[in-house]
Amino acid sequence: MDSIIKFENVNFRYEDSKDLAVNNVSLEIKRGDFVAVLGHNGSGKSTLAKLTNSILLPQDGQILVNGMDTADESRIYDIRQTVGMVFQNPDNQIVATVVEEDVAFGPENLGVDPREIRERVDAALKAVEMYEYRQHEPHKLSGGQKQRVAIAGVIAMQPECIVLDEATAMLDPRGRKDILKTIRMLNEQLGITVVFITHFMDEAVCANRVIVMDNAEIIMDGTPQEVFSKTGDLRVAGLDVPQVTELSQWIEKEGFGISKNILSTDECVDMILSILEVQKG
């Protein structure tokens, strides 16, 4: 069983809407993977997230989490413990008035032994580098810090997969950077599968796999290299490629040979430097 989440021909329509929000989506997410889901507003990416832990149930098709059907009501809490979810607005997902008590909320609901809760809470807060703030009041923290507390609250439930539903959308650039660093660490060191839903292209670059959604369907699926090389297709979906990728494609159009797709600033700098060297020599 190496896929943790499996969508099979899933259709979903909101009650008050005529159009499908998710249209015939089949998708498999591998254990330990870091997947970015891209799409403009209303493309169905948030609905996709809510389908993964049976907050929403599909009208057609089946979704399996670790082999458990999300429509099976007896497994609903097992599924939610397996797939943790972080939402967009940090204020609306913090329940308690003290950071550590909020992080403890999940394990408390699961009926974990008090001593173990304490250990889990401390470990989770250390993992997101918020341990010094454990006694603080959440409303006095910055957006990025609040969001890290929310992530800690999910980690304390020891999930195998974390779905972040536009978790960086309301943060300033620094908060976004911190969140990205945190989830990368969770993915690499704790082996937690990450599904990262966003509309910031630059954030999708650090994923292993990028899925692009448009009009309730998956229109692209591949490595960041593959997806971002198709600038035209992305434009059609109402998305931009990362700035450095766009720059490198312009340079290529001008007749300079570029060996591969440029995704990060460092790569771009190296590429420009090497071109300049060639020009000089």
Add this chain to the structure above:
Amino acid sequence: MIKDITIGQFFPGKSMVHRLDPRVKLILTMTFIITIFLCKNFFALGIMLFSLILIIISSKISIKLILRGIKPLLFIIVFTAFLNIFFMSTGEVLLEYKFIVVTTGGVFTAIFMAIRIISLIIASSLLTYTTSPTMITDGIERLLSPLKFMKNGVHTVAMMMTIALRFIPTLIEEFDKITNAQKARGANLETGSLVQRAKALIPIFVPLFITSFRRAYELAFAMECRCYQGGEGRTRMKQMKTGLIDIYGLAFMAVILGAVIFLNYSYTHVI
């Protein structure tokens, strides 16, 4: 102005008062408040005031903070005291001007009432200053747990209180934001008659209500995602254990109660 309200806030610490079991602290606070009402003379009230000062010192909460908590209620205190001065007519007459008569009895009652109200406020705010809201609501939940037949109801109410307290600062922030946004659009909130000013608040409260509903909806989602399923089968990270310190607290309270009852009977005619 709204930000001045300190009642309900929690200031973490490790003092004796902080370490008391929340259940014991709740009982002690209630007993303390009842005892304040039992006081019939200045000697008894003096004991209460003295023990209150002892509690403040041992809680290591700054006096400044406690005074700040009284400030928003100062008007009510002064007003009550004022009424007492003019409407009590026992004792010697100190001042007489047309229909206004000030007597020693009136002045004493006024001072007595003021001290009583201030001690009430301090005692109850000390509870929230030294106990996290979650612990208070947990404490209430556990104290009421003998009401087993409605236990889930008790848990639900406790959970609601926790969330309400959690969202007070968030809503205050939101209120300020909306007020500023409406002012930037030319809303006039400061001038005009009372009715006009009340009407001017409508464009602030409508968006506040709408966002609150959305918040509630999202919060419910988030709680579901974190496997919230009511009070059944729930454990707590912070266990409540009564220790030596709680026995000290109860003994201290018993002594105060005894002293107040004794003084009430010893000096029946002081006030």
